[in-house]
Amino acid sequence: MESLGETIRKRREDKELPLRTVAAYLDIDQAILSKIERGQRNANREQVIKLARFFNMNETDLLVSWLSDKLVYEVRNEDVALKALQVAEEKVKYQKMKKL
Amino acid sequence: MESLGETIRKRREDKELPLRTVAAYLDIDQAILSKIERGQRNANREQVIKLARFFNMNETDLLVSWLSDKLVYEVRNEDVALKALQVAEEKVKYQKMKKL
DNA sequence: TCTGTTTTGAATGATTTTGTCAAAAATACA
DNA sequence: TGTATTTTTGACAAAATCATTCAAAACAGA
Numbered sequence: 001m002e003s004l005g006e007t008i009r010k011r012r013e014d015k016e017l018p019l020r021t022v023a024a025y026l027d028i029d030q031a032i033l034s035k036i037e038r039g040q041r042n043a044n045r046e047q048v049i050k051l052a053r054f055f056n057m058n059e060t061d062l063l064v065s066w067l068s069d070k071l072v073y074e075v076r077n078e079d080v081a082l083k084a085l086q087v088a089e090e091k092v093k094y095q096k097m098k099k100l
Numbered sequence: 101m102e103s104l105g106e107t108i109r110k111r112r113e114d115k116e117l118p119l120r121t122v123a124a125y126l127d128i129d130q131a132i133l134s135k136i137e138r139g140q141r142n143a144n145r146e147q148v149i150k151l152a153r154f155f156n157m158n159e160t161d162l163l164v165s166w167l168s169d170k171l172v173y174e175v176r177n178e179d180v181a182l183k184a185l186q187v188a189e190e191k192v193k194y195q196k197m198k199k200l
Numbered sequence: 201t202c203t204g205t206t207t208t209g210a211a212t213g214a215t216t217t218t219g220t221c222a223a224a225a226a227t228a229c230a
Numbered sequence: 231t232g233t234a235t236t237t238t239t240g241a242c243a244a245a246a247t248c249a250t251t252c253a254a255a256a257c258a259g260a
Contacts, residue, residue, distance in 0.1 A: 201260100202259105202260085203258100203259090203260085204257105204258090204259090205256100205257080205258080205259105206255100206256080206257070206258095207254105207255080207256070207257085208253100208254085208255075208256085209252105209253100209254095209255100210251105210252090210253095210254105211250100211251085211252085212249100212250085212251080212252100213248100213249085213250080213251095214247105214248080214249075214250090215246105215247080215248070215249085216245100216246080216247070216248080217244100217245080217246070217247080218243100218244085218245075218246085219242100219243085219244080219245090220241105220242085220243085220244100221240105221241090221242085221243105222239100222240100222241095223238105223239085223240090223241105224237100224238080224239075224240100225236100225237080225238065225239085226235105226236080226237065226238080227234100227235080227236070227237085228233100228234085228235075228236090229232105229233090229234090229235100230231100230232090230233085230234100
């Protein structure tokens with residue numbers, strides 16, 4: 001279970017690229033990319049999409065990774081984290097069903 | 101699948117209480133409570149706890165309802181909402197496992 | 201040590217959240 | 231209807247959170 005940050009750091013190190021290079025492609029300061037890789041900052045959607053393009057990864061997969069990171073962050077330190085995620089899942093399913 | 105807002109509105113109407121009364125107990129403006137009940141605003145943890153006490157409900161259950169609402173809100177309009185929730189669940193489980 | 205890379209944290213800006221207030225809209229009911 | 235009560239709305243302000251920049255510190259390797 002890898003976070004988006006861990007994933008892209010691996011990719012970047014595989015290619016032996018400095019933060020600078022990827023950050024330039026994303027048009028952000030390398031400090032931000034460093035923080036994103038280490039999970040200290042959240043990327044935004046545009047950055048995730050660019051990262052997928054840069055590293056030739058499936059965009060949807062990376063967006064799922066990113067979104068799920070945000071969800072995990074939202075329930076950090078919560079006793080009922082797991083339960084809440086499960087209930088949220090049911091709620092989303094229910095809403096989807098209602099739309100048909 | 102009921103949101104926290106729907107739940108407490110029902111309770112309040114059952115008891116035929118005006119927003120004013122419950123809002124006073126929570127120490128907030130009734131406008132906010134109105135918005136919380138209709139899902140336009142998020143309650144905070146303290147308010148959820150007070151609501152549970154006020155309506156004699158199980159605090160944990162209400163917190164789960166509240167947290168899951170927040171999660172649903174976070175993935176609204178996302179194509180990959182369900183997938184992201186499932187992945188988040190696995191991530192949380194994985195983290196929990198690692199701690200043992 | 202020198203060079204390039206990464207991390208850190210303070211400062212600043214931008215955005216979001218939270219709440220208040222008062223007026224408008226809706227509701228209840230004599 | 232008319233009046234009182236409740237609810238909703240939206241403008242506004244304060245507070246909190248979040249993103250970004252920058253420069254310095256820490257780190258890695260030759």
